Amino acid sequence: MKKIMVLLVFLIVGTSLISAERPYDKAAEATFEALRSGDYSILQPYLDDAMKVAFNEEKFMAFRDDMISKYGELRSYSFVKEGKTSGFILGYYNFEFEKANVTLRLVFREVNGEYLLSGIWIDAVNSREAGIPLGVALFFPVLGGFLALSTFYLLGFRRIGVAEIILGIILVGITLAIQPLIQNAPFLAVGIRSNSEVVAKGTVFVVFASIWLGFVAGFFQESLKYGLSKGKYLNEALFIGIGFGLGEAILVPALQAIQLATVGGVTPKLTTALASMLERYLATLFHAGTTVVLAYAYKNGFGKKALLSLSIAHGIIDTFAAYYQFRPSTVVLVITYGLLLAVSLFLLRYGLPKVKEEREEDRIVW
Known part of the structure; x- marks a missing residue:
C-alpha cells in the first residue's frame, strides 16, 4: 500500500x-x-x-x-x-x-x-522536404563552370592558361571580400540588415536597391578584370575571364554550403541545382567574353569606353539577378538568364575570332 x-x-x-x-x-x-x-x-x-x-x-x-x-x-x-x-x-x-x-x-x-x-x-x-545531399548540390555549379571551360576547349582553345585561371580565381576572392562591403554600406547606414527588411519597404525601394547592388557589382568586377587584362595577350585575357567564372562557380556555392551547414536551411532540390549549373555556365561564358573584349579594346585605344559599356551591361544583368533575390519570380529569372546568354554570345562572337587571329608581336608592352 x-x-x-x-x-x-x-x-x-x-x-x-x-x-x-x-x-x-x-x-x-x-x-x-x-x-x-x-x-x-x-x-x-x-x-x-x-x-x-x-x-x-x-x-x-x-x-x-x-x-x-x-x-x-x-x-x-x-x-x-x-x-x-x-x-x-x-x-x-x-x-x-x-x-x-x-x-x-x-x-x-x-x-x-x-x-x-x-x-x-x-x-x-x-x-522537412526531401532533396539532394548538400555535397551533390555543390557539385552542380562547379560542373557548370567546368562545362564552360570545356566549351572553349572544343572551340579550339586547347592551350589552357592555368596561371591565368588562377589569377581569375584570385580576383573572385578579392571581389567577395570587398564588393559586399560597398554594396551593404548604405543599407547598414539606415539600419537595414536583411533582404526581408528591403522588401518590407515596398517595390520602389526594392527596385532602387536592386539597381544599386547590380551596378556596384558591374563596375567593381569589370574594373578588376580590366586592370588585370589590359596589355595581356587576348588568349591570356580569355583564361583570366574563364578563371573568374570558375572562381564564382567554386567559391560562391562553397560559402553558401558553409552557411547552410552551420545554420541549416531548406534542402536543395534537383531543379535548383540544375538552374545553378546553367547560371554558372552562362556566367563563365560572360566573364570570358567581357575580359577578351576589355583586353582588345585597351590594345586598340578604346579601353575606357569598353569598360563603361560592359560595366553598364553587367550592371543591368545583375540588377535583375538582385531583384530575383528579393522577390523570386520565374519571369525575372528567365529575363536574367536570357540577357546573360544574349550578351555572352554577342561578346564571344565579337571577341573569339580576334583571339585566334592574334600574333605574338601584337602584345602591348609598356
Whole structure:
C-alpha cells in the first residue's frame, strides 16, 4: 500500500512539474500567434522597450514575410530547452513550418515581475522536404563552370592558361571580400540588415536597391578584370575571364554550403541545382567574353569606353539577378538568364575570332 501511495505521489508531482507554466510562456505564445497570423498587436505588449524600437511592426513583418517565403506557413511550436546568460533567460522553441523546423532562440528579460521578449534569433533550420545531399548540390555549379571551360576547349582553345585561371580565381576572392562591403554600406547606414527588411519597404525601394547592388557589382568586377587584362595577350585575357567564372562557380556555392551547414536551411532540390549549373555556365561564358573584349579594346585605344559599356551591361544583368533575390519570380529569372546568354554570345562572337587571329608581336608592352 505504501508503495502504491509513493507511486501516486510521484505521478502527481511529476505531472504538475511537466504541466507547470514557465514564466515566459505567455510571451512565447504571443510570438507564435503573431508570426502565424501576421498580427503585430498580439506581440507588442510582450516586448520590452528596447525591442519595441528594434523590432517595430515594419521589422516584424519583414521578419515574418522572410520566414513564410522560405519555409511556408507556420503550423505549431514546442518548447525545446532553457538557458541563462547575463540576467536574461533564453528560451529555445521549435517552430514547425510547412517546409522546415526552425529553432528560434527567444531572449526574455524580467521587467516589474513580468517576462518580456528582448530578442529573437534563428538558431537552426532543419528541412522537412526531401532533396539532394548538400555535397551533390555543390557539385552542380562547379560542373557548370567546368562545362564552360570545356566549351572553349572544343572551340579550339586547347592551350589552357592555368596561371591565368588562377589569377581569375584570385580576383573572385578579392571581389567577395570587398564588393559586399560597398554594396551593404548604405543599407547598414539606415539600419537595414536583411533582404526581408528591403522588401518590407515596398517595390520602389526594392527596385532602387536592386539597381544599386547590380551596378556596384558591374563596375567593381569589370574594373578588376580590366586592370588585370589590359596589355595581356587576348588568349591570356580569355583564361583570366574563364578563371573568374570558375572562381564564382567554386567559391560562391562553397560559402553558401558553409552557411547552410552551420545554420541549416531548406534542402536543395534537383531543379535548383540544375538552374545553378546553367547560371554558372552562362556566367563563365560572360566573364570570358567581357575580359577578351576589355583586353582588345585597351590594345586598340578604346579601353575606357569598353569598360563603361560592359560595366553598364553587367550592371543591368545583375540588377535583375538582385531583384530575383528579393522577390523570386520565374519571369525575372528567365529575363536574367536570357540577357546573360544574349550578351555572352554577342561578346564571344565579337571577341573569339580576334583571339585566334592574334600574333605574338601584337602584345602591348609598356
